[in-house]
């Protein structure tokens with residue numbers, strides 16, 4: 269079994285249950301097998317060893333690390349003009365505005381129509397953009413933890429505000445050109461809508477079903493099973509990062525609150541601080557894994573807003589990076605699109621790789637880019 273990867277220690281539940289499964293798992297792990305994702309009630313095919321096959325596919329060129337701190341052509345930099353003609357303020361830390369090309373808009377008709385198999389319904393909402401930093405060449409991974417804490421605060425206040433008007437609030441970030449990020453300026457998005465989207469509806473149903481059956485929260489039970497186990501990447505008193513047993517993407521991780529929490533605004537100061545700290549450590553491990561500014565999509569799953577009980581829901585974030593190896597991306601094509609998700613390295617191997625990657629940037633490059641936006 270692995271050594272304890274957590275630096276900060278903290279209270280440890282007996283992490284024995286995962287160990288018992290893993291000790292029975294040795295023969296299956298080296299053969300093609302399927303694993304169940306209890307959050308989405310889906311299966312994933314694990315084909316360990318397939319990464320050894322000759323690779324003649326596309327290699328992604330690392331992004332050149334030569335960006336300026338301010339780009340006069342960037343529509344997110346302070347003081348610059350946006351597509352709708354408005355000027356950004358000379359903001360000093362974070363900045364939120366309504367997306368000039370929103371996918372959801374307030375006041376949309378909520379009409380429902382159906383005719384046999386054909387059904388449609390209106391969907392209203394709001395789309396906000398959140399600049400994490402005024403510095404064009406910054407990333408969450410390289411920001412001081414105190415500045416990332418400010419981002420956590422904005423995620424929480426924005427979610428609570430949008431949740432007062434909409435049922436589902438999706439906080440997310442697309443990082444890197446190969447994830448389709450339209451602009452390298454460090455920013456995320458917050459979309460809020462009236463319906464539960466596909467994955468939210470599935471996770472809502474699975475977590476509610478688990479609570480009804482067991483009286484416990486699915487993801488708190490999962491935390492207890494994984495603590496100190498072979499899929500743990502990092503842990504502190506409040507948070508656990510694992511490559512989930514059922515991970516789809518090669519280096520996918522799940523960031524879980526170890527204490528009951530349904531929404532980001534539930535978190536007190538101490539848990540927001542410990543969140544910012546473990547977030548920076550995780551994203552830095554990603555950067556160091558292949559020695560490049562790591563691309564990913566990440567997002568928070570909070571309980572649906574607006575009245576209904578949230579007792580079944582446990583706050584968590586998904587990190588979904590596309591890379592399989594340095595400059596080699598995993599494509600979800602063919603079997604994945606038509607049958608089910610398939611992965612080429614085991615979640616245990618991916619977790620070991622991430623644990624081996626340093627959670628700190630090397631001093632030279634860190635001091636080069638570190639920039640506190642505080643007073």
Ligand SMILES: [Zn+2]
Pocket residue numbers: 338339342343344345346403404453
């Ligand atoms: Zn910029």
Ligand SMILES: [Zn+2]
Pocket residue numbers: 307471569584586
């Ligand atoms: Zn989720």
